[in-house]
Amino acid sequence: MRRPRFDQSLPLLAQGYAWLPDRRRAANRGTVQTRLMGVRRTLGVAGPAGARFLYDEDHVRRSGALPEPVVSTLFGHGAVHTLDGEPHRVRKAMFVHLLTGSGVADLVDRVGAAWDDAVPRWAEQPRVVLMDEAAVVLTRGVCDWAGVPVPEDELRGLAADLTALVDGFATGAPRHWRARRVRQRREAWLAGIVDAVRAGERTAPAGSVLDVVATHRDSEGELLEPRVAAVEVLNVIRPTVAVSWFVGFAAHALHRWPDDRERLRAGGAFATAFAHEVRRYYPFAPFIGGRAPRDVEFDGERVPAGSMVLLDLFGQDHDPELFPEPYTFRPERFLTDDGERVRDIGPWELVPQGAGDPRTGHRCPGEDVTVALLASLAVRLARLGYRLPDQDLTISLRRIPARPASGVVLTDVRPG
Numbered sequence: 001m002r003r004p005r006f007d008q009s010l011p012l013l014a015q016g017y018a019w020l021p022d023r024r025r026a027a028n029r030g031t032v033q034t035r036l037m038g039v040r041r042t043l044g045v046a047g048p049a050g051a052r053f054l055y056d057e058d059h060v061r062r063s064g065a066l067p068e069p070v071v072s073t074l075f076g077h078g079a080v081h082t083l084d085g086e087p088h089r090v091r092k093a094m095f096v097h098l099l100t101g102s103g104v105a106d107l108v109d110r111v112g113a114a115w116d117d118a119v120p121r122w123a124e125q126p127r128v129v130l131m132d133e134a135a136v137v138l139t140r141g142v143c144d145w146a147g148v149p150v151p152e153d154e155l156r157g158l159a160a161d162l163t164a165l166v167d168g169f170a171t172g173a174p175r176h177w178r179a180r181r182v183r184q185r186r187e188a189w190l191a192g193i194v195d196a197v198r199a200g201e202r203t204a205p206a207g208s209v210l211d212v213v214a215t216h217r218d219s220e221g222e223l224l225e226p227r228v229a230a231v232e233v234l235n236v237i238r239p240t241v242a243v244s245w246f247v248g249f250a251a252h253a254l255h256r257w258p259d260d261r262e263r264l265r266a267g268g269a270f271a272t273a274f275a276h277e278v279r280r281y282y283p284f285a286p287f288i289g290g291r292a293p294r295d296v297e298f299d300g301e302r303v304p305a306g307s308m309v310l311l312d313l314f315g316q317d318h319d320p321e322l323f324p325e326p327y328t329f330r331p332e333r334f335l336t337d338d339g340e341r342v343r344d345i346g347p348w349e350l351v352p353q354g355a356g357d358p359r360t361g362h363r364c365p366g367e368d369v370t371v372a373l374l375a376s377l378a379v380r381l382a383r384l385g386y387r388l389p390d391q392d393l394t395i396s397l398r399r400i401p402a403r404p405a406s407g408v409v410l411t412d413v414r415p416g
C-alpha cells in the first residue's frame with residue numbers, strides 16, 4: 001500500500017479523532033500506511049487482530065516511542081507507560097496491586113461522599129460547571145485515598161492542575177505550555193513528599209498509594225528516584241481526576257437520551273452498562289502506539305524496524321462488526337439478554353482504555369476504578385435535580401481531548 005507523501009501530523013491536529021478512521025475508510029481496509037512525527041513510517045491498525053499485534057512486545061515496544069510533548073505533559077518521564085520487558089512488568093504489578101481488588105470500593109466510597117458533600121454547595125450557587133466540580137470531587141476522594149495530603153483551600157487549584165495535565169497533551173495551543181509548567185511544579189511538590197516519607201519526617205498511611213510507591217523496588221531492587229516516584233503517584237491521581245471528562249459525557253448522554261435517566265437512578269447492572277457505553281461512544285483516548293523493534297509484518301504490510309504502529313481505539317470502539325449501529329448510544333448492548341447482568345466483554349473488543357491483559361501488557365490498570373467511579377457518579381447525576389441553561393454542548397472531534405464545549409453548566413441544582 002502507498003504511503004502519503006507528506007507527514008500527517010498536521011492533518012492529525014486538524015482532524016483529531018477522525019484522522020485515523022477517515023484514512024482507514026478511504027483505504028477501505030482496517031490497516032493503513034501513513035506518516036507521523038517527521039519522516040517516521042507509521043502503520044495504523046484496528047480490530048482484535050490489530051490489537052493483538054500491537055500488544056506483542058516482539059512486534060511493538062514503548063520505550064522511546066512516545067512523543068516528547070505527550071510524555072512531558074500527560075505521563076511524565078520515566079513513567080510505566082514508557083517501559084518494556086521486565087522493568088515494565090515489575091512496575092506494572094505495583095499499579096495492578098493498587099488499582100484492582102478491595103481498594104477500589106474504598107476509593108469509590110470516598111469520591112461518592114465528596115460528591116454528596118458538594119451538592120448542597122452547588123445548590124447555593126446560581127450556576128456550576130459540572131466538569132470542574134466533578135474534578136474537585138474526584139481530587140478530594142483520590143488524594144485522601146492515596147494518602148496525599150491536600151488542605152481544603154488548595155483543593156481547587158490541584159484539581160485545575162490535574163485537569164490541565166490531561167487537557168494539554170495533544171495541542172500546540174497555550175494549554176500545552178500550561179500543562180508542561182504544571183507537570184514541573186507538581187512533580188517537584190510530590191517528590192518532596194516522597195523524600196519526607198522516606199526520611200521519616202512524614203507518615204504515609206500503610207498500604208496507600210503514597211506508601212507503596214515510596215517503598216517500591218524496581219527490577220534492579222532499587223527505590224524509584226523521587227522524581228519518578230512523583231510521576232507514578234501522579235499517574236494514579238491524574239487519570240482518576242480525568243474521570244470528570246466521562247462525567248461530562250454522561251451528562252451529555254442524559255440530555256440527549258433522557259429515557260435512560262429513570263433506569264440509571266436505580267443503579268445496578270444498568271449503571272455499569274451505561275458507564276461502558278459512555279466509555280465506548282464518546283471520544284477520549286484517540287489511539288495508542290509504539291515502535292517496531294525489528295522488521296515485522298502485519299496484514300500483508302511490511303513494518304520496517306523503527307516504524308510507528310498505532311491502534312485506532314476510537315475507530316475500533318465504533319466498528320459496526322464489533323458494535324452494531326455504533327453511533328447509537330445504547331447501554332443495553334452491554335447487558336445479558338434478560339437485562340439482569342453485565343455481559344462478558346472480551347479483552348480485545350472494547351478498547352477505550354487499551355486492550356489485552358492489564359497485568360502483562362500496557363492496558364490501563366485503572367479500568368475497574370474508572371467503571372466503578374463513573375457508574376457511581378452517573379447514578380448520582382441521574383438522581384440530582386438541575387436545569388441545563390442555554391449553552392454550547394457540542395463536542396468537537398477536532399479537539400483532543402474532546403469535551404462538551406461549555407463543560408456542562410448546571411443551574412437550579414437540587415439534591416435528588
Ligand code: HEM
Binds near residue numbers: 095284353362365
Ligand atoms: C479517565 C479514564 C481513563 C482513560 C480513558 C484511560 C485510558 C488509558 C489508555 C488508553 C492507556 C494506554 C493503554 C496502552 O498503552 O496500551 C492507559 C494506561 C494507563 N492508565 Fe488509564 N485511563 C483512564 C483512567 C485511569 C485511571 C483511573 C488510572 C489509575 C487510577 C489509570 C492509570 C493508568 C496507567 C498507570 C496506565 C499505564 C499502563 C501501562 O503502561 O502499563 N488510568 N489508560
